[in-house]
Each structure stands twice: as structure tokens, then as C-alpha cells.
Amino acid sequence: MVRIFLSAGHGAGDPGAIAGGTTEDREMRLTRDAAVAEMRSRGLDVTSVPDTLSLKETITWINVRSRRGDVALEIHADAVNNLNVRGASIFYVAGNAQRQADAQLVLQSLLRVVPGLPSRGTKPDTSTGVGSLGFCRQVDIPSMLLELGFLTSAGDRALLQSKRKEFARGLADGLQAWSTREAQRQGMTPPPPRSYPVISVKINDQLYNNQGILVNGNASIPVVFLNSLKIDPSKVANFPKVTHRNLEYIKAVDLQQLDVSIKWDNPSRTVILSAK
Template sequence: MSRLCFDYGHGGEDSGACYNGRKESDDVLSIGRAVAEEVKRYGVTVDETRSSDATVSLNDRSNFENRNTYDYFISFHRNGFKPEVARGVETYTYLNARAKSKSLAGKIQTSLVALGFTDRGVKEANYHVLRETKAPAVLVEIGFIDNSGDNALFDSKRSEIIKGLAKAILAQVGVDYIEVSAPTQAESGQTLYRVMAGSYSVRENAEKQVKKLKSSGFDACIMIFN
């Protein structure tokens, strides 16, 4: 199974970008750890360069990653420029990055743009955590912390951001994300949660998906809808 290294930017004495009492270090720790919990549900191992509001140097971050072998290194950030001037998301790879880095960056960027963030594109940069890490690496800037519109999206669509990032990361490592539908009320009054893992016009394809889910330990069956 895949092993990932998650890096939550700044922390401790380094708050990162700040605006109206809001800290980048807090935002990325919160959202990043939630994404980690989501992907871990699928058996993916996630190690974190920090798990609290602690000061971690750039060297400590890259050294942490270099001590192990990871499939990907993902650094979470929020941008800053001038109050209410810039907005949007951008995802970075190192200069002349490997195909795997570019592929993951593209998936992450697409997932966030789909939620309403302005698309600032996939870019290259000579950042320490991209340059000094061994695994294919990306750094994502989840909107501008000094833009009220981006903050509104970050807060109101928190669950969608977590889900979108998790889906993008899982897709890159070859794991299918399983959608959980809204709860329905059973006749007995008990709330049930139905899990959807795809809809198929060909029964054979549906049967293959059920077999795949069962082999992964999920209880699955075919339900017919007209």
C-alpha cells in the first residue's frame, strides 16, 4: 500500500501568512490533517512533518522525508500577497519535475478549481521542500489568506476541499474513492447510510466492481435503478 508524507507549512514561531488574526499555520494544519485522516481510511499510510502548532525548520522537514521512502511528498500552504488583491489556488512542482509530480499537481489543482477557486495554474518553483525531498513532491497553495472571498470558500467548502484533495491523492496512487450518499430514513426509523461506488449500464462491469470492493473488505451488492 502507498505511503505518503504530508507537510503542513510553517507552525510555532512561524505563523506564515496572516490576515485579520487568521494564521496560515493553523489553516493548513487543520485541513491537512483532515485530508490525512480521509486517505488513511483506504489503508494509505500518512506520515506528518508536524502534528501540532510546532516550529519545524525547512531542513527538518526535508530530513524527515529523506529518512523514509515515500510515494509522494505533499506540502500544504495558503498564499498571501496584498489584502484583497490576489485570489485563487496554485500548485507547485520542482523545476523540470518528474511526470508523477506533474500528474499529482494537476489532479490537486483541478479538484480545487472545481470548488470555485480561481485557477492560477500548476507552476514550478525552487522551493526547499520540493528540491530537497526524494519522493515526487508538490506544494499546494489553497487560496489567499488575505482575500475574503478565498477565506469564505475555504471555510464554507471545507468538507468539499477535504474530499476533493483526498480523491485527487487517492486517484494518483490508484485507489478508488468511495462516495457516501446522504442518509435515508428506514421504515423502522433507523438512519441508514448507503455507499455508492459507481453506476454502470453493463451488468458485467457492475459485477466486477462488486468483486473488487469485496476483495478489499467492503460489503457490496448490486442495486438496480430504472
Template sequence: MKIFINPGHAPNGQPDPGACNPYTGLQESEVAFCVGEKTVDYLNAVGIDTECLQSDSLAEICSKANSSEADLFISIHCNSAGTAAANGTETWACAGSAAGRQLAQCINDQIVDALDTTDRGVKIATPGINGLYVLSNTDMPAVLVELAFISNAEDVVLLTEQQDEFARAIARGVTDYFN
């Protein structure tokens, strides 16, 4: 069993930090990196192999994932919106992938349970309409999890202080999926 973990955006935020909280300065790339590293630790602790890559190149991410022989692909992001009130957790899967949808549901449920975030549910990305590159271009069941909103005053506290809980929840979602 092997899981490919992709913390979203560029290492150290260079050149792309993803979304940022305008008040605390917290960067999405940093949250994704820390949660990704911790998720690797929790998966390894239960005997699941991992490969982890944060890269500014989506093509590199997909080609490394596709040659990794990983069983599942998980990309980790934070959401952001112009309206500060938007909050909660959502997880994306690619249209047509029942396995991806199932994995997304397992991870989303675990995060909402553990962090008590608003459940925005599983979302479906349809290539050509609202497709997501890493979901459309990976060969295995793949999900993109938006942990919470970095632009929301309450969610950003969770993203700052509860990274370990997010990671634990993702790992539990993976084991739920296999069970």
C-alpha cells in the same frame, strides 16, 4: 502506498503563523494544520498510509520525509498578496519532475472543481531561480498546494468554512494520480 503530509508553517503559529488575514485574524498555520489532519483521515479511509508533520524547520521536514519511505510529499499552504483582489488556487511542483507535475495537476483540478476557486494552475519551481525548499530537498514526487488566498475576502471564507472540502479534494487528487 504512503503519503507524507506537511501542513505549512509552525505548529500553533509559534513562532511562524505564515500569512494572516488582517480582518478575521485567521492564520495560515491553523488552516494548513486542520486541512492536513482531515486529508490524513480521508487518505487513511481509503487504505493509504500517511505521515504528517508540521514543523518550523524545513530541514527537519525534508529529512523526516526522505526517511519515511513515503511515495509522495504534499505541503499545504495558503497564498497571500498585498492586493486584496488576488484569489484562487495554485499548486507547485519542482522543475524536472513529471510525476510531481502530474500530482500537482490532479490536486489543483480537484480543488478548483470542488471549491469553485479561480484556477491559477500548476506552477513550476526551478531550484536556484524560484525554487521551494521542500520541493528541492525531498526525494519523492512533491507538491506544494496554495489552497486559496487568505488575504482575499471571498477565499478566506472558504478557508475558514470549507476545510473539509479542501481536504477531500486533496485526497481525491491523490487517488486520481494513482489511477
């Protein structure tokens, strides 16, 4: 199975940019962890690079473990003196048209899910202040560096902190699409998406046939069904969720915290919910 390597920028004790009471290192770790969880929920083989490594050690760590068909991305947050500068950008090795197309794919996948994030486009690594990027040039497998906005921008910072799940989903979408594309280039078969057993859902006596799924034995319902239970989606913002075929699902049992009665009818494979 092809793998995705995801690295949070800095590490090894380097906080990176500091602004708004937080650090680049902290925000990238939280976002990386959320993206890894999202990708694993889809059945993707994703590897999180240890945070104790320097850039040089990160590159070596990936090179030792990577193989044909794998891809690697490192995420950062930018910083400038002008606090009004905003937006995400992605860097690829200069002169590689194929990698530029991949960069566009990853960036657009993120922006599609986080529409409030401005785009600063795809850029060759030679356009950076240092002239080139080690992560783009020294990693053996296809690799890119993505700036998820500016930590020094109050708007970008607030968006990253309040829409972490959306950033994770956008990253997962982009990396899944890029990984599939790279696997096909290498003549490899990308892994099929994970499938889940289908179940029915009954909410306040309304039956929805084959609309739920079983995730590791847990009955899960589409998040959009929360409206039928008169639950504000913001109340479940921090609940674990699974994305399957472009829909978000939440474990039914978790809704007990919101005064929802949960029952399971085994013969009909139906989860029954009602507001208390």
C-alpha cells in the same frame, strides 16, 4: 503499501501569513487534519508531518521515512497586498514534465470538489519569488507544494473555513490519484480501496436494499438519505462521515441527536430509522 506524506506549511512556531483574525499555520493544520482523516477513512496509508519541525527538519523527517512509491505534498495559503487576488496554485520542480502532469491532476481534483475556488494553475518552482522551493527539490520522493488560495482574500479565506470538508475531500481525491499513478510507475500495486459490509436501510417504512454500510460495527447511511428524514444537511455538517465509492455516509446512531429513532434488525441486517 505506498504512503502519502502530507505537511501543513510553516510550523515550528512560524504562523505564516496573518489575515482576517487567523493564521496560515492554523488554517493549514485544520485542513491537513481533515484531509488525513478523509484519506484514512478510505484505507489509505497517510502520514502527517509533525508541526514542530522547520522546513529543513520536515524534509529530513520525510527523507528518513520515505521509500519508493511514496509521494509528498505540503499545503500553504498565499498572501499579497492586493486583497482582490484569489485562487489556488500548485508548484512542481521545474523541467519535470511528469511532475507537471501530476500537479495538474492534484489541482484539478481539488477544483472539482471546490468549484468556487479560482485556479491559478500549475507552476514551476522557479516562478516563485525565492527562485526554487526546497520542498519540491530536496525531498527524495516525488513532492509538490500546493497553495490553497490566498489567506489575504476574504473570499478564499471564507471558502476555506466554511468548506473545510470539501477541501479535505478534494485533497484526498488528488493525493489518492497521484499516489496510485506513482505506484504504477514504480511497478508497485496500489492498495485496493477499503470495502465495508453492506446492509439495508429502512426509513419511515421505505426499504432500501443493500444501500448502507457497516463502518467499524456502526450502521451508516448515505448522507443523501437525510432528505427522506427531512433533515437539513447543514445540521450534520460537523458530524463524522466516511466517503466510500464516491458517496458520503454518516453513522445512523449520530442522528439520534436530531430526534431520529434508530433500531437494528439483526436477522435482515437492516438499520431502521424514523423521525420522532
